[in-house]
Amino acid sequence: MENIYNAIKVSEHVYWVGAIDWTVRDFHGYTTPHGSTYNAYLVMAENITLIDTVKAPFLDEMMARIKSVVDPAKIKYIVSNHSEMDHSGCLPQAINLIKPEKVFASTVGAKTLKEHFHDISAIIPVKDGEVLSLGNMELRFMETRMIHWPDSMFSYLPADELLFSQDAFGMHLATLERFADEIPWATLEYEEATYYANIVLPYSPIVLKALQKLTATGWPIKIIAPDHGPIWRQDLDKILALYQKWATQMPEKKAVVVYATMWHSTEKMAEAIGEALAEAGIRVKLMSMNEFHRSEVVYEVLNAGALIVGSSTLNNNILPQMADVMTYLKGLKPANLIGAAFGSYGWSGEAVGDLQEILKAMKIEIVTEPVKVKNVPDEAVLLQCREMGKKVAAELKKRIGG
Amino acid sequence: MKKYVCGICGYVYDPAQGDPDNNVPKGTPFAELPADWTCPVCGAGKEEFTPE
Numbered sequence: 001m002e003n004i005y006n007a008i009k010v011s012e013h014v015y016w017v018g019a020i021d022w023t024v025r026d027f028h029g030y031t032t033p034h035g036s037t038y039n040a041y042l043v044m045a046e047n048i049t050l051i052d053t054v055k056a057p058f059l060d061e062m063m064a065r066i067k068s069v070v071d072p073a074k075i076k077y078i079v080s081n082h083s084e085m086d087h088s089g090c091l092p093q094a095i096n097l098i099k100p101e102k103v104f105a106s107t108v109g110a111k112t113l114k115e116h117f118h119d120i121s122a123i124i125p126v127k128d129g130e131v132l133s134l135g136n137m138e139l140r141f142m143e144t145r146m147i148h149w150p151d152s153m154f155s156y157l158p159a160d161e162l163l164f165s166q167d168a169f170g171m172h173l174a175t176l177e178r179f180a181d182e183i184p185w186a187t188l189e190y191e192e193a194t195y196y197a198n199i200v201l202p203y204s205p206i207v208l209k210a211l212q213k214l215t216a217t218g219w220p221i222k223i224i225a226p227d228h229g230p231i232w233r234q235d236l237d238k239i240l241a242l243y244q245k246w247a248t249q250m251p252e253k254k255a256v257v258v259y260a261t262m263w264h265s266t267e268k269m270a271e272a273i274g275e276a277l278a279e280a281g282i283r284v285k286l287m288s289m290n291e292f293h294r295s296e297v298v299y300e301v302l303n304a305g306a307l308i309v310g311s312s313t314l315n316n317n318i319l320p321q322m323a324d325v326m327t328y329l330k331g332l333k334p335a336n337l338i339g340a341a342f343g344s345y346g347w348s349g350e351a352v353g354d355l356q357e358i359l360k361a362m363k364i365e366i367v368t369e370p371v372k373v374k375n376v377p378d379e380a381v382l383l384q385c386r387e388m389g390k391k392v393a394a395e396l397k398k399r400i401g402g
Numbered sequence: 403m404k405k406y407v408c409g410i411c412g413y414v415y416d417p418a419q420g421d422p423d424n425n426v427p428k429g430t431p432f433a434e435l436p437a438d439w440t441c442p443v444c445g446a447g448k449e450e451f452t453p454e
């Protein structure tokens with residue numbers, strides 16, 4: 001009989017046995033308009049090994065794909081490269097169904113899994129650099145703490161020159177194409193950048209070290225198999241170079257103007273700032289938080305050199321949708337930015353000062369005086385906004401040349 | 403003695419506590435941690451830490 005779900009062969013010994021989530025739209029605040037996949041992999045070594053599992057509701061799909069290759073009872077080892085629920089959610093159930101001889105995770109992962117699933121069977125911790133024999137081949141481990149959780153690690157299968165990279169080099173994109181080379185590059189670059197900005201960005205200094213460490217291993221890598229989205233078997237140098245570039249956080253001649261407005265006054269100010277920036281040769285993105293989602297903002301900030309923020313004052317505070325995006329951005333720690341703040345108010349006008357304080361807390365260098373206006377901006381105020389745009393443009397060019 | 407915060411993960415090194423997981427005894431000031439000491443949570447180096 002024909003199977004409903006099948007595994008996809010990735011390399012000589014490895015099969016993809018994950019799940020496709022066409023409808024997921026939210027990852028703890030990161031919006032995922034194109035769904036995602038949870039990638040699990042089966043290594044058909046002498047000691048058959050399952051690398052990672054899937055989100056809890058997708059257990060049946062994963063088990064069905066495994067069954068299309070081998071009787072799950074024959075799986076000897078399970079390796080958890082990352083403890084987050086989208087990859088470990090069905091681990092306890094999978095352990096019950098498969099009854100593997102051993103389950104492995106990083107030292108931190110072994111503890112974290114115990115904290116997630118209190119009655120899970122013993123997890124064997126593996127150290128950075130440790131090698132696990134799968135009988136006729138080996139699996140090597142490399143800790144990648146904080147990419148993007150303390151438990152995260154890579155596993156490398158020398159036999160197939162294949163790197164299991166968990167969340168690193170992954171993206172939230174649901175497709176039936178299993179390989180990146182079957183998908184247009186522009187789509188890949190956009191989704192990868194969005195994933196990096198929303199998940200990996202705060203750990204950029206660690207990413208730079210991890211990339212060095214990976215190079216230092218001397219491991220020849222032909223395939224990168226992440227835990228989300230398509231598998232890389234071409235353009236590996238391009239994807240590694242993108243990670244290097246984003247982790248370096250080299251600012252470009254680009255400004256993002258993020259604002260929230262009550263009656264379009266703060267919006268008029270944003271437009272005047274944007275016009276002046278563009279005339280000075282800076283790429284500009286205007287993003288009203290009344291319409292945009294925080295995930296789109298951080299995507300735009302990823303390669304920006306300036307972040308200009310505006311808010312009306314509502315009941316002595318910044319607007320809630322501005323507080324939302326500023327909290328999100330602060331946690332994601334974008335670096336090497338200059339900034340400024342602006343906004344309209346009805347009587348008290350605290351929002352602009354509050355925004356400046358947030359910029360300072362984010363270690364963003366404020367390069368010009370704020371522009372504040374009571375009620376609707378007149379031409380004189382809009383000219384001040386244009387001055388703000390010009391000043392930010394000049395400061396940005398000073399810093400990055402050109 | 404001053405506490406130091408990891409800029410990557412937010413872990414706070416408290417000299418009064420030391421870092422028992424890495425055999426650093428209580429009462430060790432941050433400056434006296436070995437050069438190759440790393441954050442017990444995320445593995446970041448000393449250079450990622452700032453005074454609290």
Ligand SMILES: [Fe+2]
Pocket residue numbers: 082084148149167
């Ligand atoms: Fe994750």
Ligand SMILES: [Fe+2]
Pocket residue numbers: 084086087167227228
């Ligand atoms: Fe994930």
Ligand SMILES: [Zn+2]
Pocket residue numbers: 408409410411412413441442443444445446
């Ligand atoms: Zn840390």
